[in-house]
Amino acid sequence: MKNMSLRFFNTYSRQLEDFEPRDPASRKLDIYTCGPTVYSRAHIGNFRAYIFEDLLQRHLELRGYKVHRVMNITDVDDKTIRGAREAKIALQKFTEQFKQAFFEDIETLRIKRADEFPSATDQRYIDRMIEMINTLVSRGLAYQAEDKSVYFRINKFPDYGKLAHFDLTQLQSTGRVKHDEYDKEHIGDFALWKAWDEEDGDVAWESPWGRGRPGWHIECSAMATALLGDQIDIHCGGVDNIFPHHEAEIAQSEGVTGKKFVRYWLHCAHLLVDGQKMSKSLGNFYTLPDLLKKGYTGRDIRYALMRVHYRAPLNFTWEGMEEARQALARIDEWLVRLRETAGDKIDNKNVDLELGQQFEEALDDDLNISAALGFLFESIRETNRAMDRGELDAASAKAWLNWWERVNSVLALEIETAVVLPADVAQLAEQRENARREKNWKRSDELRDRILELGWETRDTKDGQKLAPHVKV
Ligand code: AMP
Ligand code: ZN
Numbered sequence: 001m002k003n004m005s006l007r008f009f010n011t012y013s014r015q016l017e018d019f020e021p022r023d024p025a026s027r028k029l030d031i032y033t034c035g036p037t038v039y040s041r042a043h044i045g046n047f048r049a050y051i052f053e054d055l056l057q058r059h060l061e062l063r064g065y066k067v068h069r070v071m072n073i074t075d076v077d078d079k080t081i082r083g084a085r086e087a088k089i090a091l092q093k094f095t096e097q098f099k100q101a102f103f104e105d106i107e108t109l110r111i112k113r114a115d116e117f118p119s120a121t122d123q124r125y126i127d128r129m130i131e132m133i134n135t136l137v138s139r140g141l142a143y144q145a146e147d148k149s150v151y152f153r154i155n156k157f158p159d160y161g162k163l164a165h166f167d168l169t170q171l172q173s174t175g176r177v178k179h180d181e182y183d184k185e186h187i188g189d190f191a192l193w194k195a196w197d198e199e200d201g202d203v204a205w206e207s208p209w210g211r212g213r214p215g216w217h218i219e220c221s222a223m224a225t226a227l228l229g230d231q232i233d234i235h236c237g238g239v240d241n242i243f244p245h246h247e248a249e250i251a252q253s254e255g256v257t258g259k260k261f262v263r264y265w266l267h268c269a270h271l272l273v274d275g276q277k278m279s280k281s282l283g284n285f286y287t288l289p290d291l292l293k294k295g296y297t298g299r300d301i302r303y304a305l306m307r308v309h310y311r312a313p314l315n316f317t318w319e320g321m322e323e324a325r326q327a328l329a330r331i332d333e334w335l336v337r338l339r340e341t342a343g344d345k346i347d348n349k350n351v352d353l354e355l356g357q358q359f360e361e362a363l364d365d366d367l368n369i370s371a372a373l374g375f376l377f378e379s380i381r382e383t384n385r386a387m388d389r390g391e392l393d394a395a396s397a398k399a400w401l402n403w404w405e406r407v408n409s410v411l412a413l414e415i416e417t418a419v420v421l422p423a424d425v426a427q428l429a430e431q432r433e434n435a436r437r438e439k440n441w442k443r444s445d446e447l448r449d450r451i452l453e454l455g456w457e458t459r460d461t462k463d464g465q466k467l468a469p470h471v472k473v
Contacts, residue, residue: 005019007364008366010266029233030068030233031236032234033050033069034072034237034245039094039098041287042102042287043278043280043285043287044286044301045278045285047105047111048271049236051305052236054110055411056234056266059363062363063364072117072119073099073117074216074219076095091121105288108288109288109301120219126205128223128226129219136252136256140156141153142192150191150193151192152190152252154190160188163242163247193214194213194214195209196210221253224249224261230253231257231259231260231261231262235249235264236267237268238268241267269310269314273285273315274315291321296321296325300321303328303413306411307369308370328415331376332468332469334384336466338383341392341394342398342401346398353379353403355375355378356403379400425454425467428450431447436465451467455469456469457470
């Protein structure tokens, strides 16, 4: 069986590259992932990015890496300040509610918590931002303009534009820099420190350049280097982060440390609605509670957001949600059958799980989840067929269950609790058991049909009847 090495598409080189971490012997990896801006509840487009990062971490762990991951919380920027002002409450109080909501949502979606969730307003990081800006100014890489804000001088950083593959002359102004462009030397220079203005209210910190607040980009450079050091293995985000945010992060971090900041840049494509990016500003978004209210579970949503390769755009549709539900029901049913077949078998015959191997190798190949899921469902089909014929022995069933443990450590899709039968179904099932004891086959069949109408499938085994959720195909 061929053994493929891990490889990822690096935005920096625009190529698939074999994965070589900084310190291969220790198997330790540092990953930085840009987190939410807490000015509203995150929408499921944001969660597509976080689920992709979760899949990345889980697969690296399956391959034996020890992942140390940091996800920042942007709790001060134009949007959070505006939101707090409109709500007439303190910035911290305003952002706190959305931080809480974010943690609830990642739990619902089974996204592993990062090891650290630094907040930009933590004084430790504000100090670090000021220190970095100081260094950049002393090196001529930054300057204070007439408006008292401090800007990064992109002309002094020759690599600027390499991540986004941009020609400097084509740079356009972006929404996240201060609007008054005339104070800057170059239209592409971005704010490191924004001088206080009235709209900021009481949101301000003292600095060598006067009262003000940090720019969004320096927040991430400061938190990443403070917690992970000068160099990190992988940095992720959505494609909209590439420019200017990540480009700026490289310029700031490397401008200070003189070392290559990130080895692999991974970016996920957007979640779309009718061909357009799901976003707060377009108003075409759903939050997790919106979908939960419609009866979908966290794992339905996880599956729906995960099933397409992270570099391909994914269109959000209700059919997609239904497909997710059906796919999960098929997995649930398969696991029930496998467990029945395996019985209490403990040893695991050495069976050739060729399809199982292919699942893992598909993920090695730049996290090709659609191919991996294809192999999973092929495995399910084949083993189900073998079980239909009574040809899957207990040891093989056990081997598949052991393999599923590995699969589920990456997908995190297994149903959480043992399936609980609704009371009406349980009652009918009991009546059917009695009918069968009395050899009343007609009544037994009638009851089976009634149970099916309620969405449950009955199977008769030598240990009595077993029930599982019915899968409509
Ligand atoms: P923000 O809170 O806007 O800074 O976004 C947080 C993360 O979500 C970033 O990594 C964005 O790139 C990502 N993101 C925002 N909208 C979408 C979307 N529609 N699809 C996928 N990722 C998104
Ligand atoms: Zn960031």
